Amino acid sequence: MTTFHIENVNVTSFETMPTPESLHAQLPLTDAAGNAVMQGREALRNILDRKDPRLFVVVGPCSIHDPVAGLDYARRLKKLQEEVKDTMLLVMRVYFEKPRTTTGWKGYINDPDMDDSFHIERGMANARKFLLDVCELGLPTATEALDPISPQYLGDLIAWTAIGARTTESQTHREMSSGLSTPVGFKNGTDGDIGIAINAILSASHPHSFLGISGQGKVSIVRTSGNRYGHVVLRGGDGRPNYDTVSVAMAEQALQKAKLPASIVVDCSHANSFKNPDLQPLVMADVVNQIRSGNKSLVGVMIESNIVGGKQSIPEDLSKLVYGCSVTDGCVGWDTTEKMLRDADAVLRDVLPGRLAR
Ligand SMILES: O=C[C@H](O)[C@H](O)COP(=O)(O)O
Numbered sequence: 131m132t133t134f135h136i137e138n139v140n141v142t143s144f145e146t147m148p149t150p151e152s153l154h155a156q157l158p159l160t161d162a163a164g165n166a167v168m169q170g171r172e173a174l175r176n177i178l179d180r181k182d183p184r185l186f187v188v189v190g191p192c193s194i195h196d197p198v199a200g201l202d203y204a205r206r207l208k209k210l211q212e213e214v215k216d217t218m219l220l221v222m223r224v225y226f227e228k229p230r231t232t233t234g235w236k237g238y239i240n241d242p243d244m245d246d247s248f249h250i251e252r253g254m255a256n257a258r259k260f261l262l263d264v265c266e267l268g269l270p271t272a273t274e275a276l277d278p279i280s281p282q283y284l285g286d287l288i289a290w291t292a293i294g295a296r297t298t299e300s301q302t303h304r305e306m307s308s309g310l311s312t313p314v315g316f317k318n319g320t321d322g323d324i325g326i327a328i329n330a331i332l333s334a335s336h337p338h339s340f341l342g343i344s345g346q347g348k349v350s351i352v353r354t355s356g357n358r359y360g361h362v363v364l365r366g367g368d369g370r371p372n373y374d375t376v377s378v379a380m381a382e383q384a385l386q387k388a389k390l391p392a393s394i395v396v397d398c399s400h401a402n403s404f405k406n407p408d409l410q411p412l413v414m415a416d417v418v419n420q421i422r423s424g425n426k427s428l429v430g431v432m433i434e435s436n437i438v439g440g441k442q443s444i445p446e447d448l449s450k451l452v453y454g455c456s457v458t459d460g461c462v463g464w465d466t467t468e469k470m471l472r473d474a475d476a477v478l479r480d481v482l483p484g485r486l487a488r
């Protein structure tokens with residue numbers, strides 16, 4: 131019998147990962163963390179159901195690469211959360227998976243040592259530990275679900291999920307979203323198309339059956355009931371922002387036409403700020419102004435923020451990394467973050483009492 135080299139022609143190896151169940155056993159959910167997740171999810175659902183007039187703010191680093199600086203950031207955010215909690219629900223961006231336009235560092239799970247050694251097993255364990263630490267502070271977390279297997283490892287520690295601009299049109303991500311336990315924000319496409327986000331919300335709201343893995347790590351047929359908390363995230367595209375009143379009104383009309391609730395989140399970063407972090411405060415102020423002028427569909431914003439503003443490239447000698455500065459997209463620094471949230475709080479205090487009358 132001839133032996134063919136016919137399968138896995140371009141695969142160089144398979145390494146077995148620990149199962150989601152074994153990682154949960156190694157790093158179990160604690161009461162404090164579980165409460166933060168459950169309360170965060172409930173508050174988000176209440177905002178989306180218009181039972182809570184506050185704005186939710188997904189705020190934090192573009193990506194986590196240093197858990198020490200990440201936790202330093204989380205402690206600052208927790209303090210600020212106490213200050214602004216009457217007007218805003220702060221949800222920390224804890225992004226471990228980066229979808230790249232072509233190539234580049236794909237995040238802390240894929241390559242925790244940032245040296246192309248790709249210790250995914252350690253990356254996943256470190257990611258779970260980091261999420262546990264943040265949740266134990268009493269902060270809800272937000273992440274981008276890029277790899278369809280990761281939620282089995284981390285999903286119990288997440289309160290809000292994004293599907294990114296590069297994957298909103300993917301059936302795999304829509305199916306996965308239909309089974310996620312969190313509200314899911316679908317970004318418009320990188321070309322600015324919000325139609326794909328609306329189709330994604332519709333798709334994810336239905337039950338699906340697809341291939342995935344179970345907690346025991348077995349390839350499984352996953353059957354879902356559908357997720358009714360999908361919503362649109364406007365991130366701009368094709369070199370044009372889409373957070374302005376006209377773009378928001380057009381998104382409202384498109385949602386209405388699809389018979390979907392008018393719930394819109396604005397991403398202050400990415401194409402809405404031409405990837406220039408200095409412009410994020412202008413986007414945020416504009417959104418808050420739209421709410422002051424009576425807008426009822428804007429329910430959330432996203433801010434890419436870190437301890438130190440800007441970004442840095444990953445140096446070969448990692449000891450040269452600037453502490454608390456992004457290694458992916460540029461972020462606003464901590465002082466700017468505080469100012470953005472305090473300014474928004476001052477405006478929203480006067481506006482929120484009338485917000486639920488819709
Ligand atoms: O938010 C992150 C980036 O915008 C996204 O991962 C794409 O990055 P890239 O265009 O640098 O690959």
Ligand SMILES: C=C(OP(=O)(O)O)C(=O)O
Pocket residue numbers: 192225229274293294295296317365400
């Ligand atoms: C990759 C991201 O955004 P987008 O999908 O909008 O490019 C992100 O928020 O990290």
